[in-house]
Amino acid sequence: MxxxxxxxxxxxxxxxxKELRKKELKRNKERKKVREVGILKKDPQAMKEQIExxxxxxxxxxxxxxxxxxxxxxxxxxxxxxxxxxxxNFKTYLTLF
Numbered sequence: 001m002x003x004x005x006x007x008x009x010x011x012x013x014x015x016x017x018k019e020l021r022k023k024e025l026k027r028n029k030e031r032k033k034v035r036e037v038g039i040l041k042k043d044p045q046a047m048k049e050q051i052e053x054x055x056x057x058x059x060x061x062x063x064x065x066x067x068x069x070x071x072x073x074x075x076x077x078x079x080x081x082x083x084x085x086x087x088x089n090f091k092t093y094l095t096l097f
């Protein structure tokens with residue numbers, strides 16, 4: 001039977017959960033070490049190049065989004081102008097009769 005620090009007898013279910021938690025923490029420590037070793041093995045120059053590529057993609061994406069926004073605004077203005085000229089043409093047509 002498991003006991004707590006105070007010497008009291010621990011519920012078996014709680015003891016089981018405590019053991020599982022210890023095992024999980026141990027596995028997490030091992031995984032963390034494996035990740036750190038993997039990071040240390042990577043080439044720093046390659047990582048810098050990858051970061052630069054991602055930044056260029058980000059810049060080009062923001063440029064594309066800006067261009068699309070400007071195009072949409074221009075198309076909207078063109079549509080408004082067309083509607084306005086149609087109304088004016090229709091009004092002048094009506095005034096002729």
